[in-house]
Structures are given as C-alpha cells and as structure tokens.
Amino acid sequence: MARTDERFRSAYNRLLDICSSMDIGDQLPAETVLAERMEVSRTIVRSALQKLDSDKLIQWEGRNKTLVRKPQSKHRLEAAESALSTEELEHRFFEWILRFDVPAGTSLNVAQLSRQFGVPVHNIQELLAGLSRLGLVERRPRGGWSLLGFTSEFAVELSEFRMLLELNAVRHLLTLPPEHEIWQRLEALKREHEELKAVLKDHYHDFSLLDEKFHSAINSVVRNRFVLEAQKLIKLIFNYHYMWDKRDELERNAAAIDEHLEWIDAMLARDEVQSEAAALRHLRRSKETLLQSLRVHKFA
Amino acid sequence: MARTDERFRSAYNRLLDICSSMDIGDQLPAETVLAERMEVSRTIVRSALQKLDSDKLIQWEGRNKTLVRKPQSKHRLEAAESALSTEELEHRFFEWILRFDVPAGTSLNVAQLSRQFGVPVHNIQELLAGLSRLGLVERRPRGGWSLLGFTSEFAVELSEFRMLLELNAVRHLLTLPPEHEIWQRLEALKREHEELKAVLKDHYHDFSLLDEKFHSAINSVVRNRFVLEAQKLIKLIFNYHYMWDKRDELERNAAAIDEHLEWIDAMLARDEVQSEAAALRHLRRSKETLLQSLRVHKFA
DNA sequence: GATTTTGAGTTTAATTATTAAAAACAATAT
DNA sequence: ATATTGTTTTTAATAATTAAACTCAAAATC
Incomplete structure (x- = not known):
C-alpha cells in the first residue's frame, strides 16, 4: 500500500465534532468552507462527507448536506497512534547512543533502527542524512551508515x-x-x-x-x-x-x-x-x- | 520494479574486459578475488559469471571458470549514465537558487527537483533533510518543502x-x-x-x-x-x-x-x-x- | 450576469512492496 | 588448515501504489 489515510481519519473525526455542535436538520457549510476550517484539501472533505452520507449521518444531495442524526462515539475512527515527531526521534536516537555508549564506528542500519524506534524507514533516512551534516554519522560507500561521533x-x-x-x-x-x-x-x-x-x-x-x-x-x-x-x-x-x-x-x-x-x-x-x-x-x-x-x- | 541493476551491468562490462585480457582456455580467478578487484559483492560476481556461462563465453563448473571464447563488443551491456554525486547535487542546487534568485518561501517539490537535476527522488529528499538542519529549508505541514534561506x-x-x-x-x-x-x-x-x-x-x-x-x-x-x-x-x-x-x-x-x-x-x-x-x-x-x-x- | 459551489479529472507526493546487492554463514574442495 | 564456493539472510534503493492536493469546467444560487 501507499501512504496512510491518517489525515482522512482525523479530518473525519473533526467533522463529527462539527456535526455534534449542530441540530438535526441543519445544513453543513460548503465544501470549500469546511476544507478551509479543517485545514485539509477539498478532496478529504468530500470523502469524509461521502462516508457520513453512507453511514446515514447526513443526507447529501448536491449542495444540501442535511444532518440526519447526531453522531455517537461509535462513529469515531480510531487514529493510528501518531508516530514520533522528528524532534522526538532525534532525542530518542541520542538518548540511545549516549545511554548505551554505542561506540564510534558502529554500523547503523536503517531497517533495524526503524524497528527499534517504531518509525518508518523514511524518517530514519532523513535523520541520518541530517546528522551526517553535523559529522555525527557517515554514509558508507557500499550502503549503510556508520556512527562517527562521541569519540573523545x-x-x-x-x-x-x-x-x-x-x-x-x-x-x-x-x-x-x-x-x-x-x-x-x-x-x-x-x-x-x-x-x-x-x-x-x-x-x-x-x-x-x-x-x-x-x-x-x-x-x-x-x-x-x-x-x-x-x-x-x-x-x-x-x-x-x-x-x-x-x-x-x-x-x-x-x-x-x-x-x-x-x-x-x-x-x-x-x-x-x-x-x-x-x-x-x-x-x-x-x-x-x-x-x-x-x-x-x-x-x- | 525496484532498484536498477546498474551495478551489475557495469560490473559485467568490467568482467568482459578482464576476459579480453586473457587467453582462451585460461582460468578466471576466484569469486572473492574478482569481487575484491571489481569492488562489488560476490553476489554480483556470481550473477555476472552466470551470464558469461549462459552466453557461452566461459564454461563454469565448480571452481573452474574456463574462458571459451573472447568477448566481442556486442556482448557489452549498455550502462545508464551515472547520476550526480551528493556533493555535485548540493552544488547544483545552490547554483540554481542563487543564479535564479529563487525567493525565500518558494515551495520546493521533490519530484520536480528530481526531474530538474536528473537524480532519484531519494537523493533530493536526503539533500533537503540535510539542509533543513542548516535552517535553509523547512518541511511544510501538509507535505512538501519550503525554501527559507537567502533572505537578507x-x-x-x-x-x-x-x-x-x-x-x-x-x-x-x-x-x-x-x-x-x-x-x-x-x-x-x-x-x-x-x-x-x-x-x-x-x-x-x-x-x-x-x-x-x-x-x-x-x-x-x-x-x-x-x-x-x-x-x-x-x-x-x-x-x-x-x-x-x-x-x-x-x-x-x-x-x-x-x-x-x-x-x-x-x-x-x-x-x-x-x-x-x-x-x-x-x-x-x-x-x-x-x-x-x-x-x-x-x-x- | 456574476459569484459561489460542486463534480470530475489530473497531478503530486508519501509510503509500501519489490528487487538488486551485500553480508553472513555453511559446506566443500584444495 | 586454508581457500573457495554454495546457500541463506539481511539490507537498501527504487518503482508502484494510493492518499491527498490541485485545477478547471459545469452547475447552481444569488
């Protein structure tokens, strides 16, 4: 599969909140308005509306989006636990190195670190690419990375x-x-x-x-x-x-x-x-x- | 498909060169020796040998790799032009920004830069991740990157x-x-x-x-x-x-x-x-x- | 008739799946 | 013993895939 639909899920939940604060029979605002308010693209708004419609929470016909019934907690989509932010990852990476005295010259491999910290491989790549600029790690000629730092x-x-x-x-x-x-x-x-x-x-x-x-x-x-x-x-x-x-x-x-x-x-x-x-x-x-x-x- | 077999192709061509400098009936050196001389892994050496064998250029049985006939130019595999190195890419990126006065706040997109500089998307990602550490670019909340630097x-x-x-x-x-x-x-x-x-x-x-x-x-x-x-x-x-x-x-x-x-x-x-x-x-x-x-x- | 809103199609980009390559290990021949 | 090969496992780069964003024309509303 490709990217996750995390963005959709959180947008959907926020849309449920908006519905909750409305009365049955009320009209939801225009797609563009919703998109702006929720800071997502119209594409997401439309797919969220589609789901609301097929779940019979609203009735959607053209530009009429009528609230049919109030959403309940069971309607919420569970958000995948958000991965570590870039800064948290960096923090945990340093913590690991310093706490376990990972010696200089240790070869780092992206897949293993990705498992260790529970973040996509992608994030690790970016972290290492950034740290290489500080002279903390180095890309090895035939792939892989090598820890340089924390020598005397x-x-x-x-x-x-x-x-x-x-x-x-x-x-x-x-x-x-x-x-x-x-x-x-x-x-x-x-x-x-x-x-x-x-x-x-x-x-x-x-x-x-x-x-x-x-x-x-x-x-x-x-x-x-x-x-x-x-x-x-x-x-x-x-x-x-x-x-x-x-x-x-x-x-x-x-x-x-x-x-x-x-x-x-x-x-x-x-x-x-x-x-x-x-x-x-x-x-x-x-x-x-x-x-x-x-x-x-x-x-x- | 996944990664290219560029490494294999250039190794194969180098192996043809080695064969050219030998006489028919001679034995090729051991896999490890070839791997070391050509600076690739044994895996590549073995697949190249396999191809030589199936193309009837050598006869390969166990550790005997006998040259059957001299390779001709038609046997060569065409190599894709080699991509820019990390440093060249960085250089060209700065050149582009400074030469065309790309203004601060410009949104950078990985795919477009990848085309522009003729390097894999991957390399651009790493470049930007590194530059973000110097405060030159910034990851934007909804994906993509934004150029920060070169303001007064x-x-x-x-x-x-x-x-x-x-x-x-x-x-x-x-x-x-x-x-x-x-x-x-x-x-x-x-x-x-x-x-x-x-x-x-x-x-x-x-x-x-x-x-x-x-x-x-x-x-x-x-x-x-x-x-x-x-x-x-x-x-x-x-x-x-x-x-x-x-x-x-x-x-x-x-x-x-x-x-x-x-x-x-x-x-x-x-x-x-x-x-x-x-x-x-x-x-x-x-x-x-x-x-x-x-x-x-x-x-x- | 102008403006807003929507529908549909296109483009872009994040991530997974896949494959090439490397490394590790085990077995065999010298 | 040592060198070499055969096999398996692991790693990493990239292509394919899909979510999300964007674009533009059509339709509805004022």
Missing part, C-alpha cells in the same frame, strides 16, 4: 566550539545597555545560585537545571540561526552527560556554582577581562568533565 | 557567523610558533596579493580565486568539524555572490586587496589588536557587499 575528539571539538560560541556571547552581552533585560536575569540567576549553594548538600541534583538556565541566558543575547542550531546539539550532549555521570556530583556542582558566581559577578561589574577569564575557566573545566566521563564509560 | 536576515546572520569564526581563527593563528607553516603561507599570499595588485586592471577577475585561497589559509589553522562544516556553507554562498555580482568589480576588488594586505601585515607583525581590527574592517565590508548584491537582485 568529538567531545573536544564540541567543547571548543562551545567555548567559541559562549565567549562570543559574553563579549556581546557586555555591550548591552543597562536597561536590557539580561542584567535583571543575571541578578536573578546570581540569587538562585546563592540560594542553591546554601542548601547544596541536600539539593545538589537541582544544579543541572540551573546550569542549563544559566547558559541559556548567556546565549540568548545572540540571535543567529547557525549559533542556535549548534547550541541545540551542545545542550543535548552536555545535558546527557550530566545526567548519568554521578561520580563526585556534589563536589563538581559545588565547584561549578562558584565558577558561575565568579563569572556572573564579573559580568555584572562590566569587567570584560575578568568575565572572559571566568568564562574560560568554567568552560575548560566543563570540557574536562565531559572528557573524563567519556573515558570512564569507555573502560567501565 | 540570512545573509546578515551568515556574515556574522563568518566573522565569529574568522576572528577566532585569527586569534588562534597569532599564537602559533614562528616555525608553523602558516607564516610562510602568509608571506606567499602577501606576494601574490602584491603581484595581482600591480596588474589588477587587466586581471581583476582573478581576485575571487585569491580571496578564497586567503580565507582558506586563515581558517586552516582551526581544526574543528563544526567550524569546517559551517565554512563549507559560507564559502559556497560568498563565492556565488562574487561570481555574478559584477557591478564595480574592479573597485571592489582593489579595495579588498588593500584590506587583505593590511590584515596580512598586521598578522605578520604579530599585532593582535591591529589584526583583529583589519579583519573586522574587511569582514564588515564583505557583509555589506553581500547584502547589497542581494538587494540589487531583489529589485532588478
């Missing part, structure tokens, strides 16, 4: 790229006028860091959320689609590593909070040199942590 | 991203030791710029090549897959604009050469402040040129 070189390069982007964000941030909302956000973040620091022993798990919030704030001052796209990947990878590298979590988070605070203070003082220095210190340590967690996993 | 915002963001990357490269370059090969390359580039400047009136078209060479040299000191990937796109777009924006080409190139020379001199003098300033001056003007050429094309 990858982590180093990603970290360095992250430094590049965040240092740029910091430089840009320091040129913003005092009335810019970022300064308030930084003040708030400073308070949140101090609050968490006070109760860290019992809440050190909360840091990863605060960490993301902080870095997002810094990066938010740069509006650039290329930077944004890169940050998506960076966030994903760093976050996953935070999630399961549990060694010395308390100590690491305590150190990170102090580094953040230094960094925030330097920015609030509009001190360019100190800000960059503090940013570098934190980003370098972050890179080391990522690298170390990769090593630990490799030899675990 | 895109040009601005691309230019700014380029600045970010090249300034980073400059900073990194200045930390390299005197024995690094980049310094010789810069000296050579300086000479080339001066030579071209002397004869610019008659050879101003040669600048775009030198320009690419110069920027590639600067960027070559950064080894990072994300940076590299971004630079591919940047190079492509800037180069195309150079290619057909012919207004004031002589003046623009003369100015650019002077900017490059200032920049090179500052780097050779290991002057960090001057290098960055010169780089910024050139990159800012470059951005303006790109923007202007976009405007001109839009209202032409």
